[in-house]
Amino acid sequence: METNHLQKIKVAGHLEDKRGIFQMAISWKGIDGRRIRKSYSTGLPVKGNKKRAEAMMREKCDEVSAELAVEYTTLGVGNPNGILFADFMEHQWLPAIKNEVKVTTYGGYNLNVTRTIAPYFRKHAIYLKKLTADDINAFYSEQLKQVKATSIHKYHANISKALKYALEKGLINHSVMAKVKRPKAERFVGEFLRQSEVIELFEAVKGHKLELGVILGAFYGLRRGEVVGLKWRAIDFEANTITIEHTVTSAYVEGKNVLIEGDTAKTKSSFRTLPLVPSFREKLLEIRAEQEYYKKLCGNFKLE
Numbered sequence: 001m002e003t004n005h006l007q008k009i010k011v012a013g014h015l016e017d018k019r020g021i022f023q024m025a026i027s028w029k030g031i032d033g034r035r036i037r038k039s040y041s042t043g044l045p046v047k048g049n050k051k052r053a054e055a056m057m058r059e060k061c062d063e064v065s066a067e068l069a070v071e072y073t074t075l076g077v078g079n080p081n082g083i084l085f086a087d088f089m090e091h092q093w094l095p096a097i098k099n100e101v102k103v104t105t106y107g108g109y110n111l112n113v114t115r116t117i118a119p120y121f122r123k124h125a126i127y128l129k130k131l132t133a134d135d136i137n138a139f140y141s142e143q144l145k146q147v148k149a150t151s152i153h154k155y156h157a158n159i160s161k162a163l164k165y166a167l168e169k170g171l172i173n174h175s176v177m178a179k180v181k182r183p184k185a186e187r188f189v190g191e192f193l194r195q196s197e198v199i200e201l202f203e204a205v206k207g208h209k210l211e212l213g214v215i216l217g218a219f220y221g222l223r224r225g226e227v228v229g230l231k232w233r234a235i236d237f238e239a240n241t242i243t244i245e246h247t248v249t250s251a252y253v254e255g256k257n258v259l260i261e262g263d264t265a266k267t268k269s270s271f272r273t274l275p276l277v278p279s280f281r282e283k284l285l286e287i288r289a290e291q292e293y294y295k296k297l298c299g300n301f302k303l304e
Helices: 050-074 085-097 103-123 133-143 149-168 195-205 211-220 224-229 278-298
Strands: 011-018 021-029 035-045 241-244 247-253 256-262 272-275
Touching: 011 035, 011 050, 021 050, 035 050, 085 103, 085 149, 103 133, 103 149, 103 256, 133 149, 195 211, 211 224, 211 278, 224 247
Parallel strands: none
Antiparallel strands: 011 021, 021 035, 241 272, 247 256
């Protein structure tokens, strides 16, 4: 794998007296040519500490210079080949779209890029400017050995959007996606449990902590996020209805899996009101009574 040479970035500094404390004024030339200046406190009184403050300033200049060298190298500054495609997707495209899409959507993009797309293209040291359709097709072929075509379609969408962004920013002259062959997805055929199998399932989970979730999913066909997001206020015991309007989904953000709550379902048809059948109504009333008991017992127990 080809690696970029880290070039030393010239960083200047001088000391300033800020209310009797030495302040380090550090400056350097940015990528756009403009001067960037930042201040850091030494925490040292001016009187009798000049040499110590100067030593701290030299260390700070070296530290900033090293950090900038890594940052500039990642961005392809000073490299005739420009930026690696992997670095472009991770350090330019992802930050650019982070505030433009839903958190859950960004989480999916981030997961695809950091765990699959970027590692592959970084391993092969492919630069953004030199990226070809053959490079992307080779990536798809490699991934098809371990994932289905539907996953490749997600990678395809990420790469397409990233290259469109690169084109808009003038980082490339054209997108190669027109020549990329997206694999054909397998036709999905759903499988359903027979009535006898559903009864067996309900018997198997009876008394288990997942019993309610399994019943909701099997009987009403709710998605996982809808089951987890269901609240008591969505259930009308007088009208005998259950309204699906709240979801809880997981997303990969900043290297962690986080739960995202929202009052928006995936599509307009996801907002729906369903009948509360007698047997399930009784089950929910039992659970609610049990929670009311624990609320009185524990005190800090909130029913939603």
